[in-house]
Amino acid sequence: xxxxxxYGLVLMGLILTVFSVISQPSAEELKKQEEKNKKELALQKExxxxxxxxxxxxxxxxxxxxxxxxxxxxxxxGELIRLENKKMIVDFSTQGGKVAxxxxxxxxxxxNYAKGDKAIKPMRLFLDGDAKNELVFPLNGKKFKTGNLKFxxxxxxxxxxxxxxxxxxxxxxxxxxxxxxxxxxxxxxxHLEGFQGKTTPQNVQFKWETAYRLTERLFSEQRRVSxxxxxxxxxxxxxxxxxxxDYSEAEDKIDWIAFKQSYFSSILRPMNGFAKEGSTFKVKNxxxxxxxxxxxxxxxxxxxxxxxxxTGSADVKMNWFFGPNxxxxxxxxxxxxxxxxxxxxxxxxxxxxxxxxPIFELFGSTGMGLGWAILLLTIVLKVVLMPIQWxxxxxxxxxxxxxxxxxxxxxxxxxxxxxxxxxxxxMSLYKESGASPLAGxxxxxxxxxxxxxxxxxxxxxxxxxQKPFLWxxxxxxxxxxxxxxVNIWPYGDHMSLFTILMAATTIVYTFINSGNMQQPQQPxxxxxxxxxxxxxxxxxFVFNNYSSGLSYYYFISTLISIIIMLLIKQFFxxxxxxxxxxxxxxxANQTTVKKKSKFQERLExxxxxxxxQMEMRKKK
Numbered sequence: 001x002x003x004x005x006x007y008g009l010v011l012m013g014l015i016l017t018v019f020s021v022i023s024q025p026s027a028e029e030l031k032k033q034e035e036k037n038k039k040e041l042a043l044q045k046e047x048x049x050x051x052x053x054x055x056x057x058x059x060x061x062x063x064x065x066x067x068x069x070x071x072x073x074x075x076x077x078g079e080l081i082r083l084e085n086k087k088m089i090v091d092f093s094t095q096g097g098k099v100a101x102x103x104x105x106x107x108x109x110x111x112n113y114a115k116g117d118k119a120i121k122p123m124r125l126f127l128d129g130d131a132k133n134e135l136v137f138p139l140n141g142k143k144f145k146t147g148n149l150k151f152x153x154x155x156x157x158x159x160x161x162x163x164x165x166x167x168x169x170x171x172x173x174x175x176x177x178x179x180x181x182x183x184x185x186x187x188x189x190x191h192l193e194g195f196q197g198k199t200t201p202q203n204v205q206f207k208w209e210t211a212y213r214l215t216e217r218l219f220s221e222q223r224r225v226s227x228x229x230x231x232x233x234x235x236x237x238x239x240x241x242x243x244x245x246d247y248s249e250a251e252d253k254i255d256w257i258a259f260k261q262s263y264f265s266s267i268l269r270p271m272n273g274f275a276k277e278g279s280t281f282k283v284k285n286x287x288x289x290x291x292x293x294x295x296x297x298x299x300x301x302x303x304x305x306x307x308x309x310x311t312g313s314a315d316v317k318m319n320w321f322f323g324p325n326x327x328x329x330x331x332x333x334x335x336x337x338x339x340x341x342x343x344x345x346x347x348x349x350x351x352x353x354x355x356x357x358p359i360f361e362l363f364g365s366t367g368m369g370l371g372w373a374i375l376l377l378t379i380v381l382k383v384v385l386m387p388i389q390w391x392x393x394x395x396x397x398x399x400x401x402x403x404x405x406x407x408x409x410x411x412x413x414x415x416x417x418x419x420x421x422x423x424x425x426x427m428s429l430y431k432e433s434g435a436s437p438l439a440g441x442x443x444x445x446x447x448x449x450x451x452x453x454x455x456x457x458x459x460x461x462x463x464x465x466q467k468p469f470l471w472x473x474x475x476x477x478x479x480x481x482x483x484x485x486v487n488i489w490p491y492g493d494h495m496s497l498f499t500i501l502m503a504a505t506t507i508v509y510t511f512i513n514s515g516n517m518q519q520p521q522q523p524x525x526x527x528x529x530x531x532x533x534x535x536x537x538x539x540x541f542v543f544n545n546y547s548s549g550l551s552y553y554y555f556i557s558t559l560i561s562i563i564i565m566l567l568i569k570q571f572f573x574x575x576x577x578x579x580x581x582x583x584x585x586x587x588a589n590q591t592t593v594k595k596k597s598k599f600q601e602r603l604e605x606x607x608x609x610x611x612x613q614m615e616m617r618k619k620k
Contacts, residue, residue, distance in 0.1 A: 078093045078094040078095030078096075078150060079093070079094040079095075080092065080093050080094075080100055080101075080128060081093075081094070081153065081156065081161055083158075083159060083160070083161060083177070083179050084105075084179070085159065085179045085180060085181055085182060085183070086105070086181065086182045087104070087105055087106070087182060087183060087184050087323070088102060088103060088104050088105060088122075088179075088184060088322060088323075089102070089103040089105065089122055090102055090103075090177070090179065090186065090322075091128060092161055092163070092177060093128060094150055094151050094152070094153065094163065095147075095148065095149075095150060095151070096132060096133070096134050096146055096147040096148060096149060096151065097146065097151035097163030097164075097165070097173075097175040098131065098132055098133050098134065098147065099131060099133060099177070099320070100127075100128040100129075100131065101124065101125075101126060101127045101128050101130075101131075102124070102125040102126060102266075102322045103122035103123060103124050103125070104122060104123045104125060104184075104264070104322065104323065104324070105120075105122045106120065106122075107120070107122070107123040107264075107324065108120050108121055108122075108123050108466075109123050109124075109213075109214070109215045109216075110215065110216050110217040110466070110474070110477075113466050113474070114217075114473070123215060124213055124215075125212065125213070125215075125264055125266070125322060126210055126211065126212055126213055127213065130210065130211045130212070130213065130296070131209060131210040131211070132147045132207070132208070132209045133147075133206070133207070133208050133209075134146045134147030134206075134207050135173065135190070135192075135204065135205070135206060135207075135306075136205045136206075136207045136303070137195075137199045137203050137204045137205060138199055138203055139167070139195070139198055139199055140198070144167070144199075145207075146165065146173060147207070149165055150165075151163035151164060151165045151175070152164055152165065154174065159178060159179045159180075159181070160176065160177065160178040160179070161176070161177050162174060162175065162176040162177075163175045163176075168194075170193075170194045171193065171194035171195060171198075172191070172192075172193045172194060173190070173191070173192055173193075174189075174190070174191040174193075175188070175189070175190060176188070176189040176191075184321055184322055184323030184324075184329065185319055185320060185321040185322070185323070185333075186319075186320050186322075187317070187318075187319055187320075188268075188317075188318045188319070188320050189315065189316065189317050189318070190206075190306070190315070190316040190318075191313075191314070191315050192204065192308070192311060192313070192314040192315075192316075193312070193313050193314075194312070195311035195312070196310065196311050196312035198311065199311055200311070201308045201309055201310055201311055201314070202275070202277060202278070202305065203278075204305075204306050204308055204311060204314075205278060205279075205303050205304060205305055205306060206274075206302075206303075206304045206305075206306050206316075207301070207302070207303050207304075208257070208259075208268060208300075208301070208302045208304070209299070209300065209301050209302075210259050210266060210300050211292060211296040211297065211298070211299050211300070212226065212259070212261050212264075212296065212297040212298070212300075213295060213296060213297075214294075214295050214296070214297070215261075215263070215264065216262055216263065216465075216476075216477065217474060217477040217478075218477055218478065218545060219294075220545070221262065221477075221545060222261060222262045222297060223285075223297045223298065224242060224243065225242055225260075225261065225262050225342065225459075226242065226260065226261040226262065226283075226297045226298050227239050227240050227241065227242045227246075227260055227283055227298075228240045228257065228258070228259060228260070228281045228282070228283050228300050228302065229257070229258040229260050229339075229340045230250075230254055230256065230257045230258065230281060231254065231255040231256050231335075231336060231339070232250075232251065232252040232253065232254060232255065233252055233253040233254070233255055233273060234252055234253075235251070235252055236336075236339070237336065237339040237340065239260075239340075240281055240282075240283045241283065244285070245283065245284050245285055246281075246282070246283050247280065247281070247282045247283075248280065248281045248282075249279070249280050249281075250274070250276045250277075250279035250280065250281070251276065252276055253273045253274070253275060253276055253307075254273055254274040254275075254276070254279060254304065255269065255273055255335070255336075256268060256269035256270075256335060256337075257274070257281070257302050257304065258337070258340050259300045260325070260340045261297055262325070263324060263325050263462055263465050263476070264322075264323065264324055264325060265321070265322075265323070265325055265340060266320070266321065266322050267320070267321040267337055267340075268302075268318060268319075268320050268321075269318060269319045269320075269321070269335060270304075270306070270307070270316060270317070270318045271316075271317040271318065271319075272307055272316075272317075273307060274304040274305055274306065274307055275305035275306070275307040276305070277305050278303065278305045279302075279303060279304045279305045280302070280303045281301075281302055282299075282300070282301040282302070283298055283299070283300055283301075284298060284299040284301070285298055285299075286298065286299070321333070321337070324462050325340065325341060325460070325462050326462040326463070327341060327357060327461075327462070328361075341460050342456060342459075342460045343357075343453075343456050343457060343460055344452070344453055344455075344456035344457075347449050347453075348449060348452055348453040348456060349453075349456075351449055351450060351453040352453050352454075352456065352457045355450075356377070356381075356450075356453060356454060356457050357457070359377050359380055359381075360373060360374075360377050360457075360461070360463075361463075363376045363377060364463055369467070369469055370463060370464060370467045370469065370475060370549070371467075371469025371470065371472075371475065371549075371552065372469075374458075374469075374475075374549060374552060374553055374556070375556055377553075378553055378556045378557050378560060379560065381450060381557070382557065382560045382561070382564065385447050385450070386564065388446055388447050389447075389561065389564055389565070389568075390568060393565060393568050393569070396513065409425055412425075451557075454550070454553055455550065458547050458549040458550040458553060459476070459546065459547045459550060461476075461549070464476040464547065464549045469548075469549075469552070471497060472498065472548040472549075472552070474548070475547065475548050475549035475552070476547050476548075476549065477547065477548065478494065478496045478499075478544065478545055478546065478547075478548055479496050479497055479498050479499075479548035479551070479552075480494035480495060480496060481495055481496075481497045482494060482495040490541050491540075491541055491544060492541075492544045492545060494544070495544075496543070496544050496545075496546075496548065496551065498548045498551035498552045498555055499539070499540055499543040499544050499546070499548075499551045500540060501551075501555045502536075502539065502543065502551045502552075502554045502555040502558065503536040503537065503539045503540045503543075504536075505555055505558040505559050505562065506535070506536035506539065506554075506558050507533065507536045507537075508562060509558050509561060509562050509565075510532045510533055510535075510536065512562065512565060512566075513565075
């Protein structure tokens with residue numbers, strides 16, 4: 001390690017130390033944080049009380065088949081009626097005839113999972129008061145909304161319920177919901193009757209609002225990837241911003257709309273699509289101080305044109321999905337629902353869908369732990385990429401052998417005006433010896449898409465959710481081995497061990513390769529060795545909150561690369577023989593008169609032109 005590298009690392013350490021000291025909160029900030037924590041604790045207690053009340057209500061609910069409405073819960077704002085199948089529990093409210101709450105069986109929130117009691121309580125996706133679905137249209141000079149109106153229950157069976165309301169004589173609105181036996185979706189039908197002459201078809205809109213609840217370990221990460229997605233009939237899938245507040249108007253007919261979060265989504269698909277005119281999408285972030293800031297993700301709102309032809313007697317049929325962002329589950333609907341998964345775009349998505357995903361699913365289907373599946377996936381990818389790594393290593397050794405001669409050329413042509421001459425001689429040197437500076441870059445570019453593809457794959461893979469491995473209790477979240485109890489900017493409030501191991505192996509890999517790395521000869525160019533050492537240090541801060549499955553993959557991948565490199569160096573590539581072979585080739589090329597390449601001819605022509613220009617300047 002040279003002096004510049006040491007200076008760079010020491011400087012980096014000093015900068016981080018200064019940042020840590022500067023970022024320590026003041027007494028006033030600590031007081032604000034304490035008040036914030038008290039508010040958060042109060043909201044959590046309120047949430048716990050609500051869940052306890054719901055549990056009590058569930059016990060009270062009985063299957064009264066003789067009554068008109070069974071499994072009903074009386075509440076202030078309306079009456080909740082519960083239907084359930086093997087996959088989910090859905091509470092419907094007479095207030096607005098809406099889907100009031102959804103619980104998914106077989107899944108649980110992180111707070112319940114962390115208890116380790118193995119008692120899986122159905123996970124609430126959203127609760128009563130978090131969501132609304134209603135019709136909105138002008139009527140009698142006013143905006144008519146069904147969301148706050150009291151509906152009657154026209155009929156109810158074990159798996160279906162129909163709500164009705166009569167705004168005026170001979171006018172009716174009916175909502176029918178039907179659950180399937182073993183699925184994450186329900187059928188939803190709307191019937192509109194008696195509104196001819198009262199409102200026009202293009203003005204009848206469907207408004208859907210939802211505020212998801214906290215379900216994962218790291219709320220900030222769950223909130224960060226939440227947004228509204230929608231599929232156009234001709235232009236494919238689009239989405240609003242995942243970071244900032246956003247709003248958009250429809251640009252085409254809409255096939256479906258999804259309220260997506262990290263691992264679960266709600267997707268609404270009308271059989272005839274939503275019309276473009278008047279359809280809008282909106283996502284809004286909660287600000288600090290809002291009562292929903294600590295336990296709700298974002299506010300999703302959609303206003304969609306129902307695309308009906310008349311208001312005298314109109315029927316709209318839709319399908320409503322409430323379930324996990326699992327690739328196989330979404331793919332099974334054959335509606336491109338899987339496009340909401342953030343596997344990257346273009347080439348990166350293809351790599352994930354047709355290479356990484358199938359291999360990972362194959363290993364996961366054997367019943368082995370997913371940590372071992374990631375290990376085997378890494379080994380397979382490394383075996384596939386081994387010829388590329390071989391090429392890179394051989395190229396780096398060749399460049400190392402040529403390093404003294406390159407330095408001699410730099411001494412021979414120290415001036416800028418001799419740059420063309422130096423370039424010509426370097427090209428001749430590379431050609432005669434059979435080496436090329438690009439021979440190491442091209443293989444790196446080939447494997448780079450895979451490295452970037454898995455960066456998207458693991459955080460978006462539902463299968464890692466709440467799956468433990470070694471000290472990581474949840475591969476979809478960070479693997480903390482030390483919670484600080486205070487946030488240290490820019491590091492965080494915990495220490496992730498897989499991230500540290502990943503950074504450590506990257507430093508070792510950089511050190512092994514540093515001897516072959518060429519230094520920039522132009523003045524003012526940065527020292528690449530220092531940059532390559534700073535990069536893994538920065539990774540500690542970037543990856544500290546990321547999925548431990550991702551950090552684990554990069555750690556194993558780099559570790560295997562180190563092992564492969566050492567094996568190649570020890571047993572497969574003899575540097576002495578390679579040096580002799582390059583010397584022999586160089587000698588043979590020097591004794592053989594060969595036609596100059598077009599590239600070399602162009603360089604020489606440019607050199608001659610440059611020399612002529614310089615001579616003309618001197619004469620002036």
